[in-house]
Amino acid sequence: MLTKLMKHVSALEKKVLELHEELEENNRASANLLRLGVVVKAEANTVDIQTGDNLVKRIPFFVLAAGRVSHYRRPSVNEQCLLMNLGSGDNLNNAVALMGLPSTHFQSxxxxxxxxxxxxxxxxxxxxxxxxxxxxxxxxxxxxxxxxTWQDGDYQATGEVTDHTRSMQADREIYNEHEHPGILPGPAKTKPTEQQQ
Structure with missing residues (x-):
C-alpha cells in the first residue's frame, strides 16, 4: 500500500512539475505579447525596434490604410511604438509595430x-x-x-495673384494707364480712365 501511495505521489509530483513548466512558458509568452519599443532603423516597409535588451529586425509597421485607400508614413528613428508579438514565446521576429505613441522625443x-x-x-x-x-x-x-478648383465664398491674398499671362497688379497698371488712340479726330488721345481698377 505504501508503494502504491509513493507511486501516486510521484506521478502527482511529475504532473505538478509539468504544469509549472507550462505556466512558466505561458508567462514568458504573455510577457512578450505586448512590449514598448523604440525605432532604431526605418526602411521602406520595415523597422528595427529596440525593446529592452532585444533588437528586433525588419518587422512590418502599421500604416493608417493599405487597401483601396492607402496612406504611407515612414516611422522616425527614436519614435516610440507598441510591439505586438503575433508569434509565441521569446521570438519577436513575428511581431508588428504599431506606431504613433507620443514620447518625450516626439511630443503631441x-x-x-x-x-x-x-x-x-x-x-x-x-x-x-x-x-x-x-x-x-x-x-x-x-x-x-x-x-x-472651385470656391464658394470670398478670396483674399496678401501676395500677388497671377495667371498664365501676368499678375492682377500688372493688369491694373495696364488698365489704369491705357489710352484710346483713334477715337477722337486728329492726333489727340483720350485721357486715362477716370475709374481705377
Missing amino acids: PTVKENEVMTDYGNGMSELYNLDDGSLICRYPGGMKIYGD
Missing part, C-alpha cells in the same frame, strides 16, 4: 480637445478647429494643385 503637436493637428516638420502643419470649423495650413514650401 497639440493637446487641446478642440484641435486636430498634423505637424509635418520644417514649419509645415495643418490645424483644424472642431468648434469653429476653421483650418489653418502652413506650407512654407508652397502648395501645387493639379486639377480644377
Whole structure:
C-alpha cells in the first residue's frame, strides 16, 4: 500500500512539475505579447525596434490604410511604438509595430480637445478647429494643385495673384494707364480712365 501511495505521489509530483513548466512558458509568452519599443532603423516597409535588451529586425509597421485607400508614413528613428508579438514565446521576429505613441522625443503637436493637428516638420502643419470649423495650413514650401478648383465664398491674398499671362497688379497698371488712340479726330488721345481698377 505504501508503494502504491509513493507511486501516486510521484506521478502527482511529475504532473505538478509539468504544469509549472507550462505556466512558466505561458508567462514568458504573455510577457512578450505586448512590449514598448523604440525605432532604431526605418526602411521602406520595415523597422528595427529596440525593446529592452532585444533588437528586433525588419518587422512590418502599421500604416493608417493599405487597401483601396492607402496612406504611407515612414516611422522616425527614436519614435516610440507598441510591439505586438503575433508569434509565441521569446521570438519577436513575428511581431508588428504599431506606431504613433507620443514620447518625450516626439511630443503631441497639440493637446487641446478642440484641435486636430498634423505637424509635418520644417514649419509645415495643418490645424483644424472642431468648434469653429476653421483650418489653418502652413506650407512654407508652397502648395501645387493639379486639377480644377472651385470656391464658394470670398478670396483674399496678401501676395500677388497671377495667371498664365501676368499678375492682377500688372493688369491694373495696364488698365489704369491705357489710352484710346483713334477715337477722337486728329492726333489727340483720350485721357486715362477716370475709374481705377
